[in-house]
Amino acid sequence: EAGVTQFPSHSVIEKGQTVTLRCDPISGHDNLYWYRRVMGKEIKFLLHFVKESKQDESGMPNNRFLAERTGGTYSTLKVQPAELEDSGVYFCASSWGLALFFGPGTRLTVL
Amino acid sequence: RKEVEQDPGPFNVPEGATVAFNCTYSNSASQSFFWYRQDCRKEPKLLMSVYSSGNEDGRFTAQLNRASQYISLLIRDSKLSDSATYLCVVNGGGSGGSYIPTFGRGTSLIVHP
Numbered sequence: 399e400a401g402v403t404q405f406p407s408h409s410v411i412e413k414g415q416t417v418t419l420r421c422d423p424i425s426g427h428d429n430l431y432w433y434r435r436v437m438g439k440e441i442k443f444l445l446h447f448v449k450e451s452k453q454d455e456s457g458m459p460n461n462r463f464l465a466e467r468t469g470g471t472y473s474t475l476k477v478q479p480a481e482l483e484d485s486g487v488y489f490c491a492s493s494w495g496l497a498l499f500f501g502p503g504t505r506l507t508v509l
Numbered sequence: 510r511k512e513v514e515q516d517p518g519p520f521n522v523p524e525g526a527t528v529a530f531n532c533t534y535s536n537s538a539s540q541s542f543f544w545y546r547q548d549c550r551k552e553p554k555l556l557m558s559v560y561s562s563g564n565e566d567g568r569f570t571a572q573l574n575r576a577s578q579y580i581s582l583l584i585r586d587s588k589l590s591d592s593a594t595y596l597c598v599v600n601g602g603g604s605g606g607s608y609i610p611t612f613g614r615g616t617s618l619i620v621h622p
Binding site for chain 2: 404440499
């Protein structure tokens, strides 16, 4: 069974540019989460989808971040415009129960 | 107080040692608890769930103390391959009654020959 995949694995952009991260969850998993780990800090929740609906987006830092989940399948997280403090590793996770299955993450560097 | 708190370590132990990690959580309404393992520059992977009665999986034992709001992970007969960061995850560990899985900062374990 294929796991959670994320694209790209790395992204280096300049401040003010736009970046879009993609996550493909495990097939059949209705729950999809985005998390972020900033260096030296804990993994922080960003938002949670159930199918195509945003269930909880209380962790989104500000309105520069926009997440979508088309048809309840893959999800995208867009950062526009990117700021220096957005640098970190963005993890996507999916689940059908309580335990999370993580993708390999996207390492975002904003210069 | 942090929602989910762990001693970051590192715990530096010889092969064969027994090591224990604790994790405390602030939300008494938390429902479910997990330990994840994260290797350097990799994603977290589920190690084991933590049940109220405690549970064991090979060399790993997890326990939950609801009264004191902490969970623990015991690793017996440590192997070099156990070197990793161990993340405590609490569902319902978030503020405002949220049931989102909330992560601790992780405890680093280094097992040396």
